Amino acid sequence: MTDDTQVQLRPVAEVARERAVEVPSSSEAVPLRDGGDLERDVVARVLAGDRRAFGPLFERYAPMVHGILLARAPAGDADDLVQDVFETALTELATLREPAAIGGWLAQIARRRAIDARRRTKRTEPVDEQMAEESCTPSQRVEANRILATIRELPEAYRETLVLRLVEGMSGPQIAEQVGLEPGSVRVNLHRGMKLLKERLGIGDER
Amino acid sequence: MSDYLFDKKGDVDEDVASLERALAPMRYRRRATPRPTPSARRPARIVAVTGAVVAALSLAAAALVGVGREAPPVAPAPPASAISVRALAGAPRLRGRVVGGRSAMPPGAWLETDASSRAEIALAELGQVRGRVVVAPSSRVSVSAVGHDTQRLELERGRLDAVVIAPPRLFVVGAPGGTAVDLGCAYSLEVVGEGRSQLRVRSGAVELGGEEASSWVPAGAVCETPVDARRGTPWFEDADPELVRALRAYEDGSDEALDRVVALARPRDTLTLWHLARRVPEALRGRVEARLVALAPPRAGVTTSDPRYLDDLVAHW
Numbered sequence: 001m002t003d004d005t006q007v008q009l010r011p012v013a014e015v016a017r018e019r020a021v022e023v024p025s026s027s028e029a030v031p032l033r034d035g036g037d038l039e040r041d042v043v044a045r046v047l048a049g050d051r052r053a054f055g056p057l058f059e060r061y062a063p064m065v066h067g068i069l070l071a072r073a074p075a076g077d078a079d080d081l082v083q084d085v086f087e088t089a090l091t092e093l094a095t096l097r098e099p100a101a102i103g104g105w106l107a108q109i110a111r112r113r114a115i116d117a118r119r120r121t122k123r124t125e126p127v128d129e130q131m132a133e134e135s136c137t138p139s140q141r142v143e144a145n146r147i148l149a150t151i152r153e154l155p156e157a158y159r160e161t162l163v164l165r166l167v168e169g170m171s172g173p174q175i176a177e178q179v180g181l182e183p184g185s186v187r188v189n190l191h192r193g194m195k196l197l198k199e200r201l202g203i204g205d206e207r
Numbered sequence: 208m209s210d211y212l213f214d215k216k217g218d219v220d221e222d223v224a225s226l227e228r229a230l231a232p233m234r235y236r237r238r239a240t241p242r243p244t245p246s247a248r249r250p251a252r253i254v255a256v257t258g259a260v261v262a263a264l265s266l267a268a269a270a271l272v273g274v275g276r277e278a279p280p281v282a283p284a285p286p287a288s289a290i291s292v293r294a295l296a297g298a299p300r301l302r303g304r305v306v307g308g309r310s311a312m313p314p315g316a317w318l319e320t321d322a323s324s325r326a327e328i329a330l331a332e333l334g335q336v337r338g339r340v341v342v343a344p345s346s347r348v349s350v351s352a353v354g355h356d357t358q359r360l361e362l363e364r365g366r367l368d369a370v371v372i373a374p375p376r377l378f379v380v381g382a383p384g385g386t387a388v389d390l391g392c393a394y395s396l397e398v399v400g401e402g403r404s405q406l407r408v409r410s411g412a413v414e415l416g417g418e419e420a421s422s423w424v425p426a427g428a429v430c431e432t433p434v435d436a437r438r439g440t441p442w443f444e445d446a447d448p449e450l451v452r453a454l455r456a457y458e459d460g461s462d463e464a465l466d467r468v469v470a471l472a473r474p475r476d477t478l479t480l481w482h483l484a485r486r487v488p489e490a491l492r493g494r495v496e497a498r499l500v501a502l503a504p505p506r507a508g509v510t511t512s513d514p515r516y517l518d519d520l521v522a523h524w
Contacts, residue, residue: 144229
């Protein structure tokens, strides 16, 4: 028997320790500043050799990266791929031209990783294998998987935005800021995507 | 004009809100503890089964937790956000002092029970964590971490019985030879020798990890540390004693004993065979795999390394 279905990735905390990246505990406030100040500070510090400075960026952008992976990657891989994305970001940080645009840059890395993962995977993709939070009940899990599977079947433009809004709990303005989109585009994608989603789920006014 | 879907402000759109609630289990959540090594990682599908077990046993666990609440705490009671301890019998000692009423048990402080004393540790009520740990006589336990992400105890000697209601992986106990990671369960962990501990799971499941591998131990099963490429395979308590003896012999270095394990295995013992199949040397793997497949044939299109196979195996457990 082989373990070929198991992705040999290590936990984020482990990677962070090895790379001396500080990942703050959930009780620590993540500084949120407008205008990309945080991003510029952090990128400058990391490039100057202070890799521990990357922690706040991880904390801030991990849900967005996770959401993008959840919308595109093979079922069950999103959690592990988050760490992969941040490893890549640390490695390639010097290629980032505009630190304030790091959100969009991370989103691109996440999309690439999702595509790589889909190519790599040999198995078919039963959506009911998606890793839901382990403490939820089986019926909650089934329902969450059903809805996520429906979202993943929507046109690409709506898929990612809806996952970020409905799964990760980000607001439209946050999505726009972090992914690097115009707020108007996010609004349109959310509303059109939601309309399609409700139709396909058979809920609300669209029934 | 407010637009709940876009900016999450104004009147809540009930359709949107219900989808948010339904999808919340998928939300990103930073892991509290490292995952098991890849050689023994439990595939995603088994998590669903564990979830079912956890849900089914939550009420029973809650009842057990309630057992420890009959004695009123002595003022000033420690805050619920702290791990605390109280005496159940005799005179357990915390930092060398006899434990009176309920006392805070800070990280680094050692709790010791003598041959006639027992104590109860209450986990910090942080987030969704609720749990009680009874420390048996002649034991030594400390707290090494307490926070929203992890509550961790260290068992140096003796035994503890834990009943925990918490999101999986938030409660961890370090013991000689390994680490027990709670997956929503009730279990006993006992130090049985130098560098060796024994885990018995009463409900739910526990992941018992070592430096090289880890085992998934469901209710009714036993597992001992160290857990590595040869040792730490779980077995069910109702397995044929001869199978258990053979398993121990194999772990002690006898490849021949593996044939007895294979021959004596019942469908329920696919727990043992499944772990063995992932660990035994290549030369021995075929016979284990053959018996595993004979006892629990995979469905069409499913291999034994497929996560879906594990879901089917659980039906035998």
